[in-house]
Amino acid sequence: MLPTSLARPVTRVRRRLLGHRRLLAGLLTAGAVAGGLRVVAPAAPETVAMTVAAHDLAAGQTLTAADVTTAHVPPASVPDGAATPATGATLAGPLRRGEPITDARLVGPSLTIAHPGLVALPVRLPDGAMAGLLDAGDRIDLYAVASAGGEVADAPGTAGGASRVAAGVLVLAVPPTKAAGNSVTTGLSGRLILIGLPDDAVARVTDASVRSFLTFAFVH
Known part of the structure; x- marks a missing residue:
């Protein structure tokens, strides 16, 4: 048996513990639940x-x-x-x-990914203000007007001095003047646009853009 001097303190501690047994049990249960939740919680998703x-x-x-x-x-x-x-x-x-x-x-060749059968071609329109009317996604017919000393060869749809060199051309992008290269930075007038058209029309449009005044008409 414990000495009387020790028995009384031990008894008091035991009584206090028994008096708070519900609180202790609750705390132990909450700790166990929290530990279980950490174990079963899914890992953070990969990003x-x-x-x-x-x-x-x-x-x-x-x-x-x-x-x-x-x-x-x-x-x-x-x-x-x-x-x-x-x-x-x-x-x-x-x-x-x-x-x-x-x-x-x-802006680049990847613009034709959503348009199989088309290639991207940069074309300079002599009238920069006219080019400013265009937006990506527009459909246009390209026309060439023969300049002095030149003519458009093999261009279908000829009417007087104007020839339609490509029909239903898709406008892929209209870069800003600075990015496209204006008369200040390149010495060339007009404005570049990026168009998508079939491969067999590239040579005809390129030739017309170099030798003629190139313009366009909106189509549906």
């Missing part, structure tokens, strides 16, 4: 970095570091052709904040 628009962007805009940001998304959410990094490129069409930046959204 990868994707370059997206930091804010709304206009067609023809040259991307800077302030125009793009990084979003972390599931791997399955990353579209084909995701562009990283995308700074310095020119947008072929507008982008909303948070939209991923892909090669099909940038």
Whole structure:
């Protein structure tokens, strides 16, 4: 048996423990439940970095570091052709904040991905103001007007001095004047546009753009 001097303190401690047994039991149960939840909780989903628009962007805009940001998304959410990094490129069409930046959204050959059978061709329209009327996605007929000392060869649809050199051409992009190269930077007048057309029309349109005044008409 314990000495009387020790028995009394032990008894008091035992009584206090018994008095708080429900509280202790609750705390132990809560700890066990919390530990179990940590064990069965699913792991954090895997994510990868994707370059997206930091804010709304206009067609023809040259991307800077302030125009793009990084979003972390599931791997399955990353579209084909995701562009990283995308700074310095020119947008072929507008982008909303948070939209991923892909090669099909940038001025270049990849714009024809969604249009099988077409090739991308840069063409300079002599009248820059006229070119400014165009937007990506427009369909146009291209016409050549023979300049002095030259004529358009093998051009169907000839009517007087004008010849239709391509019908139903798809406008892929209208880069801004600075990006396209204006008279200040290249010594050439007019404005470049990027069009999509069948391969067999490339030589005819290229020849007409060099030797003639090239213009267009909107078509449906």
